[in-house]
Amino acid sequence: MRKKGIAVLLCMLLLTGCAAMESQSKTTKGAVYGTAGGAAAGAVIGQVIGHSTKGTLIGAAIGAAVGGLGGAAVGKMMDNQEKEMRGALATSEAASVSREGNLLAVTFKGDVTFDTNSAEVRPGLYSEINRVAGVLTQYPDTLIQVEGHTDSVGSDAYNMDLSKRRANAVKNLLVQRGVSENRIETIGYGKTMPVATNTTEAGRQMNRRVEIKIAPQTQAQTK
Template structure:
């Protein structure tokens, strides 16, 4: 079982990442670029910033070996042909086409792609089993991940601030693991998958409103090119 990561030790690193990150968000229904209200203040890059900080704080040697294993397992093996930017551009375009109209948002941050899956369409309240109505959406993600198999897939769980921090941490881990297990059952190589729970530590909206809490209850899938 994968060891879940506590974000308490990453606050300084994450803050720096969020200050420097440049994110583009596309409306899941229209595919058009848009400016989100949550980008003001809290910063819409909170989720992907947390993942990058998490990866940066892992052992460098083990990360290098992981990337080597991903590339070795990929069709054709070897480095990403045609350049990383082009590879991720093509993958992003395919994901936006597949996920249009599903309620899942596609976010681009440099060479990384982030899929934001709100809790209201993925899980019942306080539950960690995936809603059956969301299977088709995840199946669409699996199709693209199989085609673009030279990426690390980080599945991260996030919650709002209701309940204790310990409860929220556990729930975020369980939800991330449920999505990761589903991707694995769909044929995604386990060597590509990282699973982490961030609890209530990385909100993308205010927890003082019901609408904000709904945005914070989410699972995010971050795709990082293996280099």
């Protein structure tokens, strides 16, 4: 039954993109198709990594959000959320905010958030977590994926486990501060998704991070 639901979700996402393409100009057709494809790919990734329907839905939301799927109302909601999140973290040296399409991301620097080899969030970061949770609770129509990442030092297995534990630690703090657990999926990527070179300490510091991805629910997901 769950596999059937996933297949229906993927079909709805792809059909939505195809239907939209019929009414779009040649200039925008590629973007619409890319959005639908991104949503479907995100759904597949969410299912493979999370092995759960919730993981599939959040993966689809992230894939769709990167392409900007959602219309003017969704875009406005994400604009407002981005503005509030940037304001909340404006003075933080441990967290940064970025935006791609309708996907909002908050990145916590691992070296500041955790002690070496630890998955316990430093108490000094609780104020940032409080502010992030405060914004998230104001926008319940978004889905959240907490991702853990490490540098390349150490074994694959060790880094994968550490990244998962750190993602779960951040999730638990968000839930304790009022963010619905049903909205959140956690994923550990270990050292598989670096954002900088691992050959320098500066690069390794950038790779040691926890990212909170925030995406609007799509129409297909809310049915």
